[in-house]
Amino acid sequence: MGQALPGVDSLGDLDGRRVLVRSDLNVPLDSGTITDDGRIRASVPQIEALLDAGARVVVCAHLGRPKGSPDPRYSLEPVAQRLGELLGRDALFVPDPEGGDRSFWQQTDFAVLENVRFHPGETSKDDVERGAYADRLAACADCYVDDAFGAVHRKHASVFDVALRLPHAAGDLVRREVDVLNRLTRDPQRPYVVVLGGSKVSDKLAVIESLLPKVDTLLVGGGMCFTFLKAQGHEVGDSLLEADQVEAAGRFLETGKVVLPVDVVVATEVSADADTKVVPADGIPAGSKGLDIGPRSVEEFSAALDGARTVFWNGPMGVFELAPFAAGTRGVAAAIAALGDDTLTVVGGGDSAAAVRALGIDSLLFSHISTGGGASLEFLEGKELPGLTVLEG
Ligand code: ADP
Numbered sequence: 001m002g003q004a005l006p007g008v009d010s011l012g013d014l015d016g017r018r019v020l021v022r023s024d025l026n027v028p029l030d031s032g033t034i035t036d037d038g039r040i041r042a043s044v045p046q047i048e049a050l051l052d053a054g055a056r057v058v059v060c061a062h063l064g065r066p067k068g069s070p071d072p073r074y075s076l077e078p079v080a081q082r083l084g085e086l087l088g089r090d091a092l093f094v095p096d097p098e099g100g101d102r103s104f105w106q107q108t109d110f111a112v113l114e115n116v117r118f119h120p121g122e123t124s125k126d127d128v129e130r131g132a133y134a135d136r137l138a139a140c141a142d143c144y145v146d147d148a149f150g151a152v153h154r155k156h157a158s159v160f161d162v163a164l165r166l167p168h169a170a171g172d173l174v175r176r177e178v179d180v181l182n183r184l185t186r187d188p189q190r191p192y193v194v195v196l197g198g199s200k201v202s203d204k205l206a207v208i209e210s211l212l213p214k215v216d217t218l219l220v221g222g223g224m225c226f227t228f229l230k231a232q233g234h235e236v237g238d239s240l241l242e243a244d245q246v247e248a249a250g251r252f253l254e255t256g257k258v259v260l261p262v263d264v265v266v267a268t269e270v271s272a273d274a275d276t277k278v279v280p281a282d283g284i285p286a287g288s289k290g291l292d293i294g295p296r297s298v299e300e301f302s303a304a305l306d307g308a309r310t311v312f313w314n315g316p317m318g319v320f321e322l323a324p325f326a327a328g329t330r331g332v333a334a335a336i337a338a339l340g341d342d343t344l345t346v347v348g349g350g351d352s353a354a355a356v357r358a359l360g361i362d363s364l365l366f367s368h369i370s371t372g373g374g375a376s377l378e379f380l381e382g383k384e385l386p387g388l389t390v391l392e393g
């Protein structure tokens with residue numbers, strides 16, 4: 001999919017033209033403060049390139065999940081300000097997701113519209129309602145660039161319908177994502193090792209299903225490993241367990257490609273000052289929760305990664321947000337980061353990318369850190385993504 005995605009060059013000379021850019025600015029906020037600006041930083045190069053080419057740029061994006069009406073908690077204003085700081089030029093914030101009467105163009109060459117999800121048309125299932133909003137967005141500009149890989153799996157007005165209304169192109173970020181994800185699915189270099197963690201097997205079932213035949217080894221940590229341990233017949237105490245996925249986990253184990261943790265960090269509560277203990281994976285005491293993989297598991301996972309030529313990592317190995325349960329994620333991330341330039345190393349998933357930053361691991365040590373969580377997984381599952389299909393046409 002997506003091989004023929006037209007890039008920004010295909011739009012021709014952009015000098016003086018108005019370009020609507022759909023960016024992925026969906027950052028975590030804590031009462032109005034941006035706690036991780038990774039996605040904003042990732043959006044900067046494409047916007048900068050357009051401005052440098054003389055284009056007049058209006059950015060649109062979503063933030064959080066407001067319910068189709070204005071909700072000050074999810075205003076893009078602080079994000080617009082941060083974007084302006086990173087670019088070194090002021091962004092005019094337009095407090096209307098439709099761009100008002102477009103008179104903002106009289107004041108600036110660089111504007112950011114309010115959260116598209118403040119508009120009921122953005123996520124509407126009704127083509128007419130979505131189309132009506134897309135008409136308003138399209139009226140703001142002469143052409144459209146989609147650089148929001150994290151949203152391409154959504155059939156939303158600012159991702160899908162607007163591209164039907166304007167000359168369009170895929171931004172560099174989208175093209176790079178597609179290129180890297182294609183390398184993970186088409187003829188990957190071997191050995192190919194996938195590391196999965198995070199909270200739920202059910203979220204990742206389809207991606208395991210589609211990647212397992214292609215990989216040499218699948219390392220499973222995080223909350224989802226307990227469903228696999230259960231499938232091996234072990235008790236998992238109060239750890240995360242998806243009873244309805246045990247059978248599927250058992251099927252995956254039969255391939256002989258799945259490697260599980262041999263030890264686990266347990267505690268009775270999920271807190272930063274919990275008393276922790278390392279126990280064998282087949283000896284999790286009743287009443288305790290497995291919250292990270294243990295040190296021997298980190299060694300075994302690192303050994304399995306050694307010599308790999310392609311690595312995809314999605315999902316933290318433990319509750320990395322809390323210091324007592326961060327070592328597994330840090331250890332595995334360090335092992336992947338140490339693989340060197342001959343190995344394609346890809347990190348996917350919002351929390352995994354956040355973990356890399358939060359644990360202070362140099363992101364340049366990875367070949368690629370995907371900004372799109374759900375979208376990357378759906379791509380790897382082989383699903384058709386509306387926001388990409390529409391750019392091909
Ligand atoms: P990503 O966003 O990278 O795809 P997920 O959303 O699947 O990752 O999972 C991230 C979450 O999984 C984190 O918030 C982390 O705290 C949680 N997690 C990891 N290991 C465990 C565990 N053993 N028990 C409970 N939660 C876990």
Ligand code: MG
Pocket residue numbers: 349350351373
């Ligand atoms: Mg997540």
